[in-house]
Amino acid sequence: xxxxxxxxxxxxxxxxxxxxxxxxxxxxxxxxxxxxxxxxxxxxxxxxxxxxxxxxxxxxxxxxxxxxxxxxxxxxxxxxxxxxxxxxxxxxxxxxxxxxxxxxxxxxxxxxxxxxxxxxxxxxxxxxxxxxxxxxxxxxxxxxxxxxxxxxxxxxxxxxxxxxxxxxxxxxxxxxxxxxxxxxxxxxxxx
Amino acid sequence: xxxxxxxxxxxxxxxxxxxxxxxxxxxxxxxxxxxxxxxxxxxxxxxxxxxxxxxxxxxxxxxxxxxxxxxxxxxxxxxxxxxxxxxxxxxxxxxxxxxxxxxxxxxxxxxxxxxxxxxxxxxxxxxxxxxxxxxxxxxxxxxxxxxxxxxxxxxxxxxxxxxxxxxxxxxxxxxxxxxxxxxxxxxxxxxxxxxxxxxxxxxxxxxxxxxxxxxxxxxxxxxxxxxxxxxxxx
Numbered sequence: 001x002x003x004x005x006x007x008x009x010x011x012x013x014x015x016x017x018x019x020x021x022x023x024x025x026x027x028x029x030x031x032x033x034x035x036x037x038x039x040x041x042x043x044x045x046x047x048x049x050x051x052x053x054x055x056x057x058x059x060x061x062x063x064x065x066x067x068x069x070x071x072x073x074x075x076x077x078x079x080x081x082x083x084x085x086x087x088x089x090x091x092x093x094x095x096x097x098x099x100x101x102x103x104x105x106x107x108x109x110x111x112x113x114x115x116x117x118x119x120x121x122x123x124x125x126x127x128x129x130x131x132x133x134x135x136x137x138x139x140x141x142x143x144x145x146x147x148x149x150x151x152x153x154x155x156x157x158x159x160x161x162x163x164x165x166x167x168x169x170x171x172x173x174x175x176x177x178x179x180x181x182x183x184x185x186x187x188x189x190x191x
Numbered sequence: 192x193x194x195x196x197x198x199x200x201x202x203x204x205x206x207x208x209x210x211x212x213x214x215x216x217x218x219x220x221x222x223x224x225x226x227x228x229x230x231x232x233x234x235x236x237x238x239x240x241x242x243x244x245x246x247x248x249x250x251x252x253x254x255x256x257x258x259x260x261x262x263x264x265x266x267x268x269x270x271x272x273x274x275x276x277x278x279x280x281x282x283x284x285x286x287x288x289x290x291x292x293x294x295x296x297x298x299x300x301x302x303x304x305x306x307x308x309x310x311x312x313x314x315x316x317x318x319x320x321x322x323x324x325x326x327x328x329x330x331x332x333x334x335x336x337x338x339x340x341x342x343x344x345x346x347x348x349x350x351x352x353x354x355x356x357x358x359x360x361x362x363x364x365x366x367x368x369x370x371x372x373x374x375x376x377x378x379x380x381x382x383x384x385x386x387x388x389x390x391x392x393x394x395x396x397x398x399x400x401x402x403x404x405x406x407x408x409x410x411x412x413x414x415x416x417x418x419x420x421x422x423x424x425x
Contacts, residue, residue, distance in 0.1 A: 006275045006414045007202045009391050010383040012365040013214075015350065017298040021288030021314035022352060024245065049219035056300075062239055062358050072237035074357075088239035111232045122234050122358055129216025131207040131382050133361060135229075154227055180220050190201070190226035191235050191359050 011132035016056045019092055023058075028091040030063075030103040035085050037066025037104030041173040042121065042138065042165065045097040049181035053097030057127035059178075061089040061101055061138075068107025068119075079107070093127070105140065111150050118145035118152070125178055125188075134188045138176050141166045155187050162186045197231040198359040198416045199275060204385045213378035215339050231359060238358040251317040253329040261311035263292025263330035265406040268366070268394065271323045272353060275417030279323025280360075285413075286316045286352040287327060294333030294347075303335050328406065334373055346373035346380065355415040366411045367393045 014022070031039055042061070046054040064070050064087060069079040071086045089101045103121075111117040118139055125134040139146050141164050146152055152160055162184055165174035178186050209221035229235070249255050254265060268287075272280040290296045290313060293305040297312055311330065319325050332347045348365040355361065367374060374380050374393075383389035391414070400408030 005277050006273060006417070007205050007388070007391065008275060008416050009362060009364050009414045010206055010388055011363060012207070012350075012379060012382075012392070014352075014363055016300055017290075017296040018288060018350065020297055020312065021286060021350070052219075054220065060361075062234070062237075064234075070233065070237040072240060072357075075233060075237050086239065109233050112230055117232060117234070120234070124358075124361060126363060127220065129214070129218075129220035131209055131211055131214065131217060131221075131379070133363065134209070134222065151229060151232070154229070159224070181223055185222055185224050187224070188222050188226050189229040191229050191231065 013128060013131050014058055014126045016128040018058060023090060023092050028089055028099075028101050030061075030085065030087065030089045030101060032084060035066075035104050036082060039102070039172065040105050041100060041102055042176070043098065043100040043173060044165070044176040044178060046093045046099065046125065046127070047097060047177060047179050051179075051182065053095070054093055054127055054180070055095045055097060057093040057097070057099070057125065057130070059091055059093065059099040060124040060126070061103075062122040062124075063087045063103065063120075064106040064109050066104045066107050068109050070109065077110075108145065115150050116145060116148065118143050118149040120149075120151075123178070125180075130180075134180070135191050136178065136186055136188050137163055138174070139164045140174060159187050196236065197419050198236065198357065199419050201416070205388050207382035208384070211378065211382035214382055217382075235358045238356060238360065239354055246316055246318060250315055251325075251327050253311065253313065253315045253327065255328075256312055257310040259310045261291065261308050261330050263308075263311075263333075265328070266331050267326065267328055267400055267402065267406050267408045268349065268411060269324065269326035269400055269408065270394075270411040270413060272319050272325065272355070272413045272415065273323060274355070274360070274415050276420070278417070279319075280355055280415060281319055281321045281323050283319050283323075283356070284316065284354050285319060285325045286314075287329075287349055288314045289329065289332040289349040290335055290347075292330050292333050294335030305333070305335065331368070339378060344373055344376070346371045346377050351411075351413060353413055353415065360415040362413065362415055364392060364413070368409070369393055369396055
């Protein structure tokens with residue numbers, strides 16, 4: 001790899017005191033009633049090595065719209081954009097480590113070499129004691145395309161379940177706990 | 192469609208280790224399994240284009256958000272947001288938060304017995320201009336104690352959050368001040384093991400942005416991950 005003239009500034013933890021600065025009103029609500037697509041709730045708990053709640057975490061998500069298009073200039077796919085859906089969410093975890101987003105199920109977006117990817121949501125995990133962002137993905141248990149997803153294919157089979165959210169009884173709530181360490185530690189990606 | 196132009200991978204040694212036991216809270220909050228290397232897809236080279244509509248006119252001046260002026264040393268913090276190739280990053284959201292001049296955050300969980308300042312919240316945001324430049328007016332934050340180890344003090348610092356053009360370029364860091372004797376003892380600063388890399392978080396005093404008879408200037412350039420020079424075709 002060639003030397004670059006500059007090097008990325010180091011990450012540092014958001015610390016415990018970000019709550020009055022980063023969360024914004026409606027940050028957990030990506031979709032409005034008028035947003036096209038299947039409306040879903042994505043929720044889970046952020047847990048530490050001992051399974052204890054992380055009550056001072058910050059979760060951000062990034063996703064395509066229901067048609068499978070990102071609200072971003074570099075997504076030139078011929079799919080509809082929804083001006084009211086920017087695909088970004090941000091929420092602090094609560095006292096019991098819960099986070100919850102109100103959104104629509106993303107459509108599929110292409111991967112490298114146009115290999116199809118299964119629908120997924122990109123997740124950033126930050127918080128006190130988390131020096132640098134941890135990156136993971138959420139996949140949906142009811143998607144047959146998971147079997148062929150090239151990113152899931154990079155993950156050791158016995159760990160894939162940590163990325164797959166199960167639908168609740170109502171069929172619209174998907175739960176995925178994020179375990180920072182220990183039993184069933186979530187798969188985190190080096191991007 | 193050609194292969195998405197990927198971003199560079201992380202430069203070895205440029206970032207803190209998630210597991211940095213000197214910062215005690217990392218011990219139970221850092222993964223032990225190796226990270227899985229994810230070749231960038233459309234999902235990573237896109238990212239939130241966010242915040243412009245939410246910026247108010249006083250959001251970049253933390254000294255004018257209340258009736259009166261906050262106590263402390265007024266400073267101007269400015270700089271450029273660049274990528275690793277030296278290209279300015281225009282139109283990107285920069286968010287910042289900090290303690291007041293006495294070293295106290297307005298946050299409910301901050302129990303440090305130093306005074307709150309009714310004229311200081313300590314949160315700001317702005318968007319970089321066409322040259323990637325941002326500028327904040329604020330007051331110099333104070334040092335404060337924390338419970339990481341006996342007699343532990345955080346050096347004065349300002350938290351910065353930046354998006355950049357993609358999911359890959361997201362960055363949250365802390366800006367420190369030059370010549371601070373507390374840096375040598377701070378496990379968060381020193382979680383970046385290479386002193387040369389850690390020094391990238393130290394701002395520089397800058398006479399050129401110092402406004403005579405009014406406020407000291409500090410410069411802090413922020414570097415986000417850059418594109419790979421040679422995009423590959425599929």
